[in-house]
Each structure stands twice: as C-alpha cells, then as structure tokens.
Amino acid sequence: QKEVEQDPGPLSVPEGAIVSLNCTYSNSAFQYFMWYRQYSRKGPELLMYTYSSGNKEDGRFTAQVDKSSKYISLFIRDSQPSDSATYLCAMSAISSGAGSYQLTFGKGTKLSVIP
Amino acid sequence: GAGVSQSPSNKVTEKGKDVELRCDPISGHTALYWYRQSLGQGLEFLIYFQGNSAPDKSGLPSDRFSAERTGGSVSTLTIQRTQQEDSAVYLCASSTRSRLAGPHTDTQYFGPGTRLTVL
Incomplete structure (x- = not known):
C-alpha cells in the first residue's frame, strides 16, 4: 500500500459544477497537508x-482534513475551464531541527472542466 | 519576483551518458529540494539541502544520482551512466524553511522542471 492514494481520474465536469478531489493516507505522522x-x-x-x-476556505476552493479517517479533500465551487489541470495532494511529517x-x-487527478 | 528556474527545459541523451540538471532557487530561500515526476509514479522526493547542513539524500534511487549546492544557492543534479528508466521530469523546489518557525514556512515553490529523455 502506498503512503498516499489518489484516484488519477481523469475527471470531466461541466462548467459551474462542484468538484470533489480526495486523497487517503496511511502514515499517521503526516501533519501538514497541501494541494x-x-x-x-x-x-x-x-x-x-x-x-x-x-x-479551510479560499475563494472557490475549500480544503478539508479528517485526521481520524486519514482522508483529505479539495472542493472547487463554480468550476471554470481555467481550473482544468492535474491536482496533486501532498503531505509531510513534522520533523525537528534541520530535518527535511x-x-x-499523491499521483494526481487530472481534471477537465468543459465549457 | 523571479521564481525558481531550471535548465535545460528539455534534455535528450543516449543511454550511458552523464547529464547535469541545474536549479536556481528563489533568492533568499535556504531550503532546496529535488523531485522526480514520472508517468505512473507521481512525484518522488530525491534530495534536500538546507543551509550548511548535510543534505538529506534518502530519496536518491541509486549511486548514479548525486547533487550539490554551491554557495547555498544554485544546485546541480547529476545522473551518471543514464538508463532509460531515468526518463522523467526533474523538478526543483525552494522554500524559506525556518527551523524555529515550523512547517508552514516550508511552502515549496516549484520550477518548471527539466524533461529528461534517455534513448
């Protein structure tokens, strides 16, 4: 089992749709989550x-983290053709000192928003 | 301001040749990362530099891969005796990375990558 699992899609939606992208992870040391x-x-x-x-919300984007389920999501509201891209989830463990x-x-989900 | 730059943008080489890939991080960024992105494998961590500390080489796939960072700025990733499985996009990222301030200072900014093709 890979540490981070992400459905690669491709995902195709009409303009204006709500998009839901998801990742699951197995390493409970992950504390910092990114899209x-x-x-x-x-x-x-x-x-x-x-x-x-x-x-956490930023404009049309909402990131959701559920550590108990080891599950993260990204929601895109009112999707636009310019949102067409590959979306990658990423995470890291907190380390002390000068550690990396x-x-x-995740492997990324390819999203196409159709006008 | 200027972002992370990488050169060359594309590199085609023959199996068995050595290649050098260059990364110019954002000015003032102390941390520098190399990743590899290949089809079906996603993005994989290769190596990390932070200031004068010893680099974290835990992601390098074999001893054919090496990297250095001169003067705390520019970094070069070298692949010796290239193999076809080395074909991938090699991405560099940099961050301000403050040991005291915590992980939120490690927002990594990526360059456009070098697309390496080994024939």
Missing part, C-alpha cells in the same frame, strides 16, 4: 495548505 495544481508542462503551484483537521519536510505526493 497543488499543475498545468501541462509546468511545475506544481501551491493552492492551499493546512496543518489541522477541519475546513520532504513532501509525499
């Missing part, structure tokens, strides 16, 4: 991060 968006042939860009259970906060990524 990245990656357009074709570009590097990932950070959308949202959180390090606690609950919801290396990210463990």
Whole structure:
C-alpha cells in the first residue's frame, strides 16, 4: 500500500459544477497537508495548505482534513475551464531541527472542466 | 519576483551518458529540494539541502544520482551512466524553511522542471 492514494481520474465536469478531489493516507505522522495544481508542462503551484483537521476556505476552493479517517479533500465551487489541470495532494511529517519536510505526493487527478 | 528556474527545459541523451540538471532557487530561500515526476509514479522526493547542513539524500534511487549546492544557492543534479528508466521530469523546489518557525514556512515553490529523455 502506498503512503498516499489518489484516484488519477481523469475527471470531466461541466462548467459551474462542484468538484470533489480526495486523497487517503496511511502514515499517521503526516501533519501538514497541501494541494497543488499543475498545468501541462509546468511545475506544481501551491493552492492551499493546512496543518489541522477541519475546513479551510479560499475563494472557490475549500480544503478539508479528517485526521481520524486519514482522508483529505479539495472542493472547487463554480468550476471554470481555467481550473482544468492535474491536482496533486501532498503531505509531510513534522520533523525537528534541520530535518527535511520532504513532501509525499499523491499521483494526481487530472481534471477537465468543459465549457 | 523571479521564481525558481531550471535548465535545460528539455534534455535528450543516449543511454550511458552523464547529464547535469541545474536549479536556481528563489533568492533568499535556504531550503532546496529535488523531485522526480514520472508517468505512473507521481512525484518522488530525491534530495534536500538546507543551509550548511548535510543534505538529506534518502530519496536518491541509486549511486548514479548525486547533487550539490554551491554557495547555498544554485544546485546541480547529476545522473551518471543514464538508463532509460531515468526518463522523467526533474523538478526543483525552494522554500524559506525556518527551523524555529515550523512547517508552514516550508511552502515549496516549484520550477518548471527539466524533461529528461534517455534513448
């Protein structure tokens, strides 16, 4: 079992739909959770991060973390064609000192928003 | 401001050749990461540099892979005797990474990547 599982899709929705993207994880040491968006042939860009259970909202995007279930979600409201990209969940364990906060990524979900 | 830059953007090489990939992090960022993104495998951590500390090399897949960071800024990832399974996009990321302030300072900003193809 991989540490982070993410359905690769592809996921195709009509413009204006609510999109739900999800990841599950097995490592209870993960404390810091992120969602990245990656357009074709570009590097990932950070959308949202959180390090606690609950919801965090930023415009049309809501990140949800449920540590008891080891499950995180990203919701996109009123989806737009410009949201078409691959969405990657990422997480890291908190380490002390100069230790690495290396990210463990899901494989990414490819989203297409159809006008 | 300028983001993370990587060069070359594309590299095609023959099996058995050595390649060098370059990363210029965001100015002032003390932490630098290398990741590899390949089809079906997602993004995998390779190596991490932080200031003058010894690098975390735990993600390097074999001793053919090495990296250095000169002057706390530019980093070079070297792959010796390339194999076809090394074909992937190699991504570099940097962050401000404050040991005292905690993980929220480690927001990693990625470069556009170098697409390596080994024939």
